[in-house]
Amino acid sequence: MARLWLWAGGAGLFLALLVLRSRFSGCRVLQEFAFRIPRRTEEVLYRLDVGWPTHPEHFTGTTFCVAVDSLNGLVYVAQRGDNIPKVLVFTEDGYFLRGWNDTVDTPHGMFATSTPQEQSIWITDVGSGSFGHTVKKYNSFGDLVQVVGTPGKRGTGLNPLQFDSPAELYVEDTGDLYIVDGDGGLNNRLIKLSQDLMMLWLHGENGTGPAQFSIPHSVTVDSSGRVWVADRGNKRVQVFDKDTGAWLGAWTSCFTEEGPSSVRFTPDGKYLVVAQLNLSRLLVVAAPPVGDLGPCSVVSTIQLADQVLPHLLDVSAETGAVYVAEIGAKQVQKYVPLEGSFPSFR
Ligand SMILES: *[C@@H]1O[C@H](CO)[C@@H](O)[C@H](O)[C@H]1NC(C)=O
Numbered sequence: 504m505a506r507l508w509l510w511a512g513g514a515g516l517f518l519a520l521l522v523l524r525s526r527f528s529g530c531r532v533l534q535e536f537a538f539r540i541p542r543r544t545e546e547v548l549y550r551l552d553v554g555w556p557t558h559p560e561h562f563t564g565t566t567f568c569v570a571v572d573s574l575n576g577l578v579y580v581a582q583r584g585d586n587i588p589k590v591l592v593f594t595e596d597g598y599f600l601r602g603w604n605d606t607v608d609t610p611h612g613m614f615a616t617s618t619p620q621e622q623s624i625w626i627t628d629v630g631s632g633s634f635g636h637t638v639k640k641y642n643s644f645g646d647l648v649q650v651v652g653t654p655g656k657r658g659t660g661l662n663p664l665q666f667d668s669p670a671e672l673y674v675e676d677t678g679d680l681y682i683v684d685g686d687g688g689l690n691n692r693l694i695k696l697s698q699d700l701m702m703l704w705l706h707g708e709n710g711t712g713p714a715q716f717s718i719p720h721s722v723t724v725d726s727s728g729r730v731w732v733a734d735r736g737n738k739r740v741q742v743f744d745k746d747t748g749a750w751l752g753a754w755t756s757c758f759t760e761e762g763p764s765s766v767r768f769t770p771d772g773k774y775l776v777v778a779q780l781n782l783s784r785l786l787v788v789a790a791p792p793v794g795d796l797g798p799c800s801v802v803s804t805i806q807l808a809d810q811v812l813p814h815l816l817d818v819s820a821e822t823g824a825v826y827v828a829e830i831g832a833k834q835v836q837k838y839v840p841l842e843g844s845f846p847s848f849r
């Protein structure tokens with residue numbers, strides 16, 4: 504008798520489990536369906552390279568900026584702090600090569616240019632000491648080659664050329680320089696200079712209107728002749744014609760939560776990679792090939808840990824890797840394109 508009850512109970516339990524299981528799996532299908540519909544379809548394009556660099560203990564200060572010399576496979580990092588090398592040189596593979604600290608006061612932004620004959624690294628210096636308020640060019644061993652601006656004297660002048668807090672720069676193959684000045688302080692300027700430091704055009708007004716700035720923090724140039732500026736305080740990216748300086752438009756809709764602090768293109772020119780400092784976030788934004796800017800559209804988001812604070816970044820034209828200088832985490836991290844995400848390069 505007892506056996507019969509046991510059998511009946513077991514069968515009942517089995518039936519009940521079957522019913523529950525089918526109900527729950529049905530539910531799960533419905534849930535996935537319901538959750539997928541409203542979600543924006545973002546792609547995953549990059550993965551963090553946890554092995555870069557091989558010896559992160561070389562980051563001994565606050566890492567403000569990074570620049571890639573793609574031709575020679577070098578990654579330059581500038582950091583702030585006392586009694587430390589201000590500039591660190593790594594290979595794209597992550598090996599530390601050397602550092603230097605001469606003639607750099609308070610680095611903010613940097614840019615690497617290279618030809619088969621000459622390797623150069625440019626650094627903007629926002630310090631108040633005798634090397635400050637300048638944009639400087641070094642060779643790859645840290646020898647000072649050229650100084651742009653009036654060292655040690657902050658100002659708004661154009662003749663002689665003065666900077667206050669030059670935030671960043673972009674250097675074209677022709678030698679033309681685009682400098683954003685600055686990072687708060689006296690000036691809100693975007694200046695284009697020729698190789699021999701003649702001013703070609705300038706936008707220098709503080710404000711919220713077209714071609715006015717509030718903390719122009721980063722600048723880059725695309726292959727169709729447009730200059731892109733992270734106008735951080737105004738929470739927008741503004742775009743200009745590189746030859747005339749004419750205003751071409753602005754993107755605001757992607758940056759309503761926080762303004763952009765850094766702008767760089769991927770090597771295929773398809774995406775603009777943007778850092779948002781306090782949100783500790785990178786946005787990969789679709790870039791229009793030529794003509795009309797069109798609407799701003801985020802293709803992918805890379806959320807970093809809280810308080811990592813990505814300040815300025817650079818992209819390797821050779822490998823497509825994105826290097827991010829993080830002032831909160833005091834390190835530079837490398838994000839590599841996932842296989843297949845950028846068919847145009849390996
Ligand atoms: C930089 O400065 C520190 C402290 O003065 C010194 O120990 C170091 O050798 C200097 N050079 C480099 C490349 O770090």
Ligand SMILES: *[C@@H]1O[C@H](CO)[C@@H](O)[C@H](O)[C@H]1NC(C)=O
Nearest residue numbers: 687688689690691709710717
């Ligand atoms: C720019 O304008 C804003 C708003 O009027 C003002 O608060 C700020 O001090 C100005 N900056 C400079 C450098 O004049």
Ligand SMILES: *[C@@H]1O[C@H](CO)[C@@H](O)[C@H](O)[C@H]1NC(C)=O
Nearest residue numbers: 735736761762763764780781
């Ligand atoms: C980030 O937050 C700090 C501290 O609250 C603030 O001073 C700074 O202006 C913010 N930066 C940006 C880009 O919003």
